[in-house]
Amino acid sequence: PPSRPQLVQRKIMADQGDTEAKGAVAEGSDAMPRPPPVNTSLQAQRSSHQESPRSPLPAHVKQAVDVAKVQPLSNPYPQNFERPVYTNGDRFFLCLVGLPGRGKTFISYRVSHWLEYFHDIPTKVINLGNARRKLVGKQSNSFFDHTNESAKKMLDKARMICLDDIKKFLLEDEEGKHVGRVAIYDAANITVENRKQVVEAMKGVLPMAHIIFVEVIQTDIEKIKSHIRNVKIHVGMPDFKTASDKDKGEENPAREGVSEEHAVQEYMQRIEQYKKTYVPLGGDKNLSFIKIIDDGRQVTVNRIKGFLPGRIVNYLTSIHTQPRPIYLSRHGESQYNVLRKVGGNSPLSPLGEKYAVALAEWVKINVLDPKEPLSKKPQHARLYTSSLRRTIDTVRHFDHTIQKDGWVTMRRREWRALDEIFAGVFDGMTYDQIKQKAPMQFQARLKNKLEYRYPRGESYMDVIKRVEQAVLCIEALQDPVVVVAHQAVLRIVYCYFMMRDKNKAPKVSIPLNTVIKLVPRNHGCEEGDPLANKKILATYIL
Known part of the structure; x- marks a missing residue:
């Protein structure tokens, strides 16, 4: 039988109206639990409702005051609330591939901005054309002839400058934090040798799986010409500023008097020079690559794994170079x-x-x-x-x-x-x-x-x-x-x-x-x- 202190405690809890205590069985007792009494009185329900306290302020105002005033009694190790960043430390290198006029520069800068804007990932776009112009200035189409040995040496030098900049960026450590980074190489990379050069340069810097080639293919000639007019000429390709750019404060003496149509034809001739040595991706199945054909009409993906590469594929299937309001x-x-x-x-x-x-x-x-x-x-x-x-x-x-x-x-x-x-x-x-x-x-x-x-x-x-x-x-x-x-x-x-x-x-x-x-x-x-x-x-x- 229960001891006297246990019975007294049980009686006190029952008197206080504790329903759990009323139905509980004392330790060592054989008594059956009794169900708690049910209050079926409508008057009692009304009374309890009328007696509920009401705030003199609207509920949302009272909540705002409470939130503003509440402070923890003791919190010696508070958690800092910082902006979410891509902090797993992974570095990736996106290497563009494709003929001129396909939208590689457009894709490079859009991907870079998207990664920084929505994912807080530090990015950098390195453009081979800018490095080449710093070395030799603006050149005619004969400079891009694959039989021009002197031009080939200057282009190789420009490539090494770009790859060195990429390595420096990928190896940087932001304020001692192990933060992920993405470098984007905006260049044609149309030959197998060009792509092997990229892989060799990244040895010891990144694993192969983190070097992702992105090939851009466009088969519609009218879209290519439209892209050249809308982007290369109107927006500001340094090699192809026309006489009309003088009105925008962007006069280029070397291009003065050149019509828009002539600039388009000259750029198309440059594309023909590149076609002579162009080898599309697909021969080396060990490479990680994304191939985008006709603004996403067809997309081929090879050896792409992980969260961020998957997100990049998703983004690349969404963007395109066609202007629309x-x-x-x-x-x-x-x-x-x-x-x-x-x-x-x-x-x-x-x-x-x-x-x-x-x-x-x-x-x-x-x-x-x-x-x-x-x-x-x-x-x-x-x-x-x-x-x-x-x-x-x-x-x-x-x-x-x-x-x-x-x-x-x-x-x-x-x-x-x-x-x-x-x-x-x-x-x-x-x-x-x-x-x-x-x-x-x-x-x-x-x-x-x-x-x-x-x-x-x-x-x-x-x-x-x-x-x-x-x-x-x-x-x-x-x-x-x-x-x-x-x-x-x-x-x-x-x-x-x-x-x-x-x-x-x-x-x-x-x-x-x-x-x-x-x-x-x-x-x-x-x-x-x-x-x-x-x-x-x-x-x-x-």
Whole structure:
């Protein structure tokens, strides 16, 4: 039988209403457990509900105050919260392969920016053409003849300079941290000897599996010529600046008076010189390589393993060199914009409704029926929005005509990845309220807007991670696309396509009632004429 102290303790616990104690069996007792009493009194339920304490402040305000004031009693070894970086220490070397005019430089700089922007991986692009021009200056097409022995020696010297720079970069150690790096070698590397030279130079620096060759093949002659015009001549290939570049402050005396068509023909002649010694990848199955044919129509992968190489393959299948417009617009003014509240899912204000009508008219004239289309093919214009009400309401007046091939124009695709940054416990508050109720949080945000995370919410770094999937889809498109989203999200998208540092994203101006046009190029985007990015309400409404 239980001792007296055990029985007394059991009685005390029962009197206190502890249901677990009421049903428990004392140690050594043969008694059966009794079920706890059930309170079926409706009056008792109402009474307990009425007696529950109520906060004088709204719940989200009280949570914000609590989060701002709570401090641990003792934490002598706090964990530092730092920006996520690719810290496993792996080094990779991407070596481009292919004839001129295929988009190797475009791919090199896009991959470099993508790795730094979305994955915080230090990268460096080393261009053989730049090294060659430093040694011998600009040369005619005869310089690239494979029978020109003196030119061959100078090119070999330029290659060794590039490979030495690559080795120095890969062996650097950033502030004693074991951080991964990616070097990108932008050169033709069209012969087996060129590629063997690369492998030999990297012995002792990288394992074979970390040397990845990326071959770019384009079989459409018209696309090659278009790429030469749009990138090599207009954007700024040093060897091929025409007389029109004088207007841009880029006069090249050696090229003065050369027409655009003549420059294209001269570049095509250079390509013919390279073709004489070109050997595509595939003969050596021990090499790790990625072969991209016709802007991703066909992709061949050999000996590619691991997280980062797999991500690089995924990215390379998304990008292409064909120009197309990307239009960015914030949603129309919302009711929370009028009240200066953060976040929320409010409907449009009266001014926002006017913008929705004006935007639909602007898109119909400038996107669906442009005066100077970038492509002669029927344009399957697309529309991306977030999942929030204010973006969906903004595009509800868009024209959705069905084309002859069955394509529904501007059919809306909803992306949760494009939702506005989540303000957590501050959602629905004004910045004045945040400053008053949580001054420490307010100051922390001002100090580092990129990495500051709202309590129980998101930071810009969090948004960058989720926006990547939408950006990859936009990269893959060859048709015009209109993206209607939010200020923080569009800041990130804009800085990515303009190839700007993500640290500048939180300060980029993305005003309401404005459309921004971008056309991807080699080193970023060609932004539309500022007059075309005017507040369209001034044109169609006011």
